Amino acid sequence: MKDLKSTYRLANGVEMPGFGLGVWKVEDEKELIGAVHAAVDAGYIMIDTATAYDNEQYVGEAVATCGKKREDLFITTKLWNAHQQYDEALRAFDRSAEKLRTDYVDLYLIHWPTPKYDLYGEAWKALVRLYEEKRVRAIGVCNFKPHHIERVYEETGILPMVNQVECHPLNQQTELRKYCEEKGIRMEAYSPLLSGRLGDVSDKLQKIADKHGKTPAQVCIRWQIENNVVVIPKSVHANRIIENANVFDFSLDAEDMAEIATLNQNQHFLPDPDVANFR
Numbered sequence: 001m002k003d004l005k006s007t008y009r010l011a012n013g014v015e016m017p018g019f020g021l022g023v024w025k026v027e028d029e030k031e032l033i034g035a036v037h038a039a040v041d042a043g044y045i046m047i048d049t050a051t052a053y054d055n056e057q058y059v060g061e062a063v064a065t066c067g068k069k070r071e072d073l074f075i076t077t078k079l080w081n082a083h084q085q086y087d088e089a090l091r092a093f094d095r096s097a098e099k100l101r102t103d104y105v106d107l108y109l110i111h112w113p114t115p116k117y118d119l120y121g122e123a124w125k126a127l128v129r130l131y132e133e134k135r136v137r138a139i140g141v142c143n144f145k146p147h148h149i150e151r152v153y154e155e156t157g158i159l160p161m162v163n164q165v166e167c168h169p170l171n172q173q174t175e176l177r178k179y180c181e182e183k184g185i186r187m188e189a190y191s192p193l194l195s196g197r198l199g200d201v202s203d204k205l206q207k208i209a210d211k212h213g214k215t216p217a218q219v220c221i222r223w224q225i226e227n228n229v230v231v232i233p234k235s236v237h238a239n240r241i242i243e244n245a246n247v248f249d250f251s252l253d254a255e256d257m258a259e260i261a262t263l264n265q266n267q268h269f270l271p272d273p274d275v276a277n278f279r
Contacts, residue, residue: 003248006018008186008228011184012161016106017074019044019046019231019245020074021035021039021047021235023036023047023055025234026053027055031236032055040067042238042245043245046075048232049078076108079092079093081114081277087126089123093126106138107162108130110124110142110144112276113144116277140186141162143276144163144273145273149179159184161185165189166189166191167190168192169201169263170267171268172264188230190232198220207259217233218244223257226251226252
């Protein structure tokens, strides 16, 4: 990746930005609209939201007022766990599109597999239909392990184009990343800055940061880029939004990458997808 407009070509040929703004837990309308405007002004073209974030309507307002054409931005949203029945998934998409003020979504994801309810196969079939109807440009999943992905593929013959998962230096998802690469699935990292727990690793990353004249947060983000993982750091502060994107003028060398590899603890800050059954 060279800059904020750099993209990865998904399995279906759609160009997906490699960097974007996450808006999880941003519930204040003014704050969210300000963050999206600041991000777009800084050169971001991808915004990641979800039904469960309860802020799609604010994202819609922000996109409509940011000064960019809809087709110049890449909008991701997600199907919530309570809406995984086939017909309800289709209706849920309609509601999301209305809130986002758009007649299409660039990327639509199943938020969690929630295996207790055993409906994610139905949900995937609904996403396939939306894709075939060209209401979404690409479809994918969140928090899916290989066996979840194999299940939806067996039922439809269609693999997710993206798998968005928790990924950061304490949970590096090395095996899942390899699996996704082998299957042609683009991996995307949420919580790249450890969901506010960057202090857990900042002391260990400081040496690498000092070496490059950067911050530990910038090192975390650059590490994702070096691994060819799409990254969506969240912030509502314009200075941090700009700082998070200031990661294209340096690279991590083999020594840096080896040092970061030692930090992995397979530590989840969110539940394991095999037991996460909240709706």
